[in-house]
Amino acid sequence: MTSRFLVLTLSLMAVAAVSACSSVPKGEAKYPTGMDRNTKVDQNDIYSDSQSIFGDGGISLLGKKKADTTGADGVTVNSYLWRAALDTVSFMPLASADPFGGVILTDWYTPAETPGERIKLNVFILDRQLRSDGIQVKVFRQVRKGNEWRDAPASIETGRQVEDAILTRARQMRVEHLAKD
Known part of the structure; x- marks a missing residue:
């Protein structure tokens, strides 16, 4: 009797372990x-x-x-902020753009005015609402020393200016959309 009970118990445990793996x-x-x-x-x-x-x-x-x-389309960010951010950074090459996560990463961009300097932006859209705290921009800067690029401090003000430009464009897009309706 004990051996049957042991075999039954071990069999049930094996079945439970295998079914949990699915x-x-x-x-x-x-x-x-x-x-x-x-x-x-x-x-x-x-x-x-x-x-x-x-x-x-x-x-x-x-x-x-x-x-x-999420919205009906599964996007978890504000569509005006998303499109405005893409419009605002459109002069820079994009490395990655994730509309579901609200992340836009640019590649390095060298302005014609300053060939010994380049910048890169990481744009994060944080909310489904069109709000000033719904966007965050991180700016990275490098300067050329000889033949190599070295990290340099980026102005916090530059990130704020990009955020303000994105917010202004998003508001314009929203007003244009509401005017059509």
């Missing part, structure tokens, strides 16, 4: 970006919500449901 995502986990961690990207995203036995929305306690942080 929910492990396959492939490499994604490195977190500036996106909202509650946004579902794909099954391989380490911050995606796991499936629930209670359905997609889980259990609704006291009539409250989980807030939807």
Whole structure:
């Protein structure tokens, strides 16, 4: 009797262990970006919500449901800020643009006026609302010393000026859109 009980117990434990492995995502986990961690990207995203036995929305306690942080298109950033940021940095080569995470990374740009200096921008759109604190710009600067580029301090004011230009363009776009309606 004891050996049957032991075999049954071990069999049940093996079945439970194997069935638990089916929910492990396959492939490499994604490195977190500036996106909202509650946004579902794909099954391989380490911050995606796991499936629930209670359905997609889980259990609704006291009539409250989980807030939807994405729009109908899945974009988690303000579309005016996104388009205005792309317009504002369009003179620079883009290294990366992620509309879902709200991140725009430019490549190095050398102005014609200062050939011994180059800049790079990282633009982060942080909100779905058109607000002044919904955007952040990081400026990186390098100067040429001989045949190599060396990091140099960038003016904080330059980042603010780019942020102001993006916000101004976003407001213009919004006013134009509302005038059409």
